[in-house]
Amino acid sequence: MERMTIIGLGLIGGSLGLALKATKLPNVEIVGYDTDTIAAVDARRVGAVDKTEHTLQRATANAGMVILATPIVAMRQVMEEMASGLRENCIVTDTASTKSLVMEWAGQLLPPHVSFVGGHPMAGKETAGIANADARLFAGKAYCIVPSPAATESAVKLVAGLVHLIGAQPLFIDAHEHDRYVAAVSHLPLVLSSALFTLVRGSPAWPELAALASSGFRDLTRLASGDPELSHDICLTNREAILHWLERMADELSRYRELLAEGQEEALFKHFTRVQLDRDTFMTAGPPTRPRVAADVPDAGEQLVSLLVGERLVRRAREIRKLLSERPPEGRTPPKGDGRPPEERRRP
């Protein structure tokens, strides 16, 4: 019986457990651990895990794979505490929303006989906790995979297989790239959502504004209801990239202010027409080209234990690990001018 352990039984850990259990992997036991014993009991009750353990050490010892699904900031200590008890060739992965620091911690804290392969499912809800866990949470979603330089090829394959098994799309990516990209598409929206809410909520006219607020305001502020611990951890561990995108957003809003202040009817109309076209294209056609970070995925029916991965996926994983191993050791700050992408096309 192979043991797969999930540390942290909240929305993501619980959903992973449910999704894995739904695949009915033969000879695999899903073990759970959470410092919150109520969450642990609930996870067992809803069938997200086969059993739970009372200590982190007991839960992780003898595990073939450990999945860290705790709050980001807590992962460092979890790694520290479980490191010495991990068995030979154990595969450790995580689900943190930011990757650079987590990869750094893994490199420093985990023993060399362990393969760390970072992960980040691009899925979530604003309702946290095991009570909201859902086996279908990852279905059709992108799932970033960030192999560490020391990870074995089979460990990378196994994590990709796991991702595939729960219905998600593996996407191989480097940690710093990841953090800069999610700062744009996840963390900037989070901060905007929160800022829009605090701005309007802080108005003396709030009672009237709230009475008039319709689906637009509700949708735009949805992320403001997200788990505060997650928002906090994201802001702490991806600060530079978020600050960068917040600056760019301020510039973009200045451009919109100019566009409005000029009041050029035709320019305004053309602009909004273009925006609608572009977004509709994005929503219907998806990403414009196969992104270079994408990976081939194994066939749908395959199971983790008999995983066969296409050549391109292996090649891409190799490239990334080569890239990483050639890179000089680095701190928290991404190497190229704190991650600022090259000069961008401007619209409007």
Added chain:
Amino acid sequence: MERMTIIGLGLIGGSLGLALKATKLPNVEIVGYDTDTIAAVDARRVGAVDKTEHTLQRATANAGMVILATPIVAMRQVMEEMASGLRENCIVTDTASTKSLVMEWAGQLLPPHVSFVGGHPMAGKETAGIANADARLFAGKAYCIVPSPAATESAVKLVAGLVHLIGAQPLFIDAHEHDRYVAAVSHLPLVLSSALFTLVRGSPAWPELAALASSGFRDLTRLASGDPELSHDICLTNREAILHWLERMADELSRYRELLAEGQEEALFKHFTRVQLDRDTFMTAGPPTRPRVAADVPDAGEQLVSLLVGERLVRRAREIRKLLSERPPEGRTPPKGDGRPPEERRRP
């Protein structure tokens, strides 16, 4: 047979038609007109109107009530063209997202024997057109009512009854108040949504960003897919108020940048906890107090033709009309420092 005419058979006009038809008003004929003959044919086909006319004049002559549901900017010309043919005591209302200019046009262009009562349903979708019309679009939503100084009490009652009849909540409000408030809860979210999309879409990394974009990005940019004509008209007719809120949003984002840059863990955590609490309260409890602009509504079962309206509603409508009639004539710019609300509580 009383004639009720809807000018403009898009999402809002079509939905109003469907909602009114669903109430099976006795002795009322719903007539429609649209410059787009295909929309007119479709409106008849889906049962949003009983019949359509080929000219604006034919559609509005002899109507007891005319509902303008065209694009905002087009309303001025529609008023001009139909004015001379409107019958004695005709009630004219509209559905425009901004009210100050529309009220001004009505005052200038409609004959004195007509009662204009402005309206704005706080409902919509990002999918425009009669094909998306829905009889339940207004159910449970706020519906702003802005009586003109010249409107008769019975005209105001009738429009409030109509609003009630289609399941919406009448909310009496002054035009400038309305425009400042919706700038915050509708137009600012619209511009933010559009700006977030154009910023991220304009990045050279767009293919990768699009592949990573999850529900957060999709929800936050939903309004960017809205009808470009509506966005354009809103920006043109409520420019000052939107610019004001865009400036304040820039300030709010600066405060968030400071909060992040300082990296005070406790302050960050407290902040996001407070935001979550406040938004959850808003979502579950609704507006914090009965807003002073709210109105009593007639009983649910009542029909337009036998409308009985509570005393408070009549009183509130009287107050608003009194306020308006005492006010000096005004231009596009709201009187108090271009509509800037008083100094606001600050958070964070």
